[in-house]
Amino acid sequence: MMRFIAAAALAGTIVAMPASAAPFFFDFVSKDPAESVSFTLDSDPTPSNVYGTYFQILGVPQKTWAGVSTGRLNFFSGSGQGGFLSEYSGASTAGTVLFSGTLSKPSFIAGTYNLRGFGSSSGGSLTITNLAASVPEPASWMMMILGFGVVGYAMRRKTVLRFV
Known part of the structure; x- marks a missing residue:
């Protein structure tokens, strides 16, 4: 899973481009x-x-x-x-x-x-x-989606402590 996160982060930095003129x-x-x-x-x-x-x-x-x-x-x-x-x-x-x-x-x-x-x-x-609307740049979208993925992964992998 860590490889997936690293690959997604690398792909996001390659795909993210500066915004064009408005x-x-x-x-x-x-x-x-x-x-x-x-x-x-x-x-x-x-x-x-x-x-x-x-x-x-x-x-x-x-x-x-x-x-x-x-x-x-x-x-x-x-x-x-x-x-x-x-x-x-x-x-x-x-x-x-x-x-x-x-x-x-x-x-x-x-x-x-x-x-x-x-x-x-x-x-x-x-x-x-x-005339440009306030639309986040691709890098912002990538960071947001990556953040949701990391939170989801952390919640899934969280171990529950059990008391006997």
Whole structure:
């Protein structure tokens, strides 16, 4: 039985993998309804292009009042005045930086942001929400199941003292 427990523990450590990036939902409500847009991205996306003060993600499905279409999104660093630009909706904002990390390895930050318009854009409120449910990682499941097995084995092997 000890071999079984050791094999299960070894298999659990081999199978357990780190969680992947969680999907984030972006909902921008503009002062001009024509510029409002919503889309979903990974919390740690891989940029399509990186430029001096921003990174770009291509081919992102974006929902606006006119329907759904794919387009590019630009996210600006602090030196680029923060904010984002949606090619499809025309929303161009500045204000808060929406990610941590570097331009080549960004990580979005969930929250609600008031962004001012940039150029002829109106600005508005952007809410970034984590869509991932609280599901334990495989390593947690393995530890829990292994723990139940050890308790069950200990209860089964327990000797009962008898008094004569």
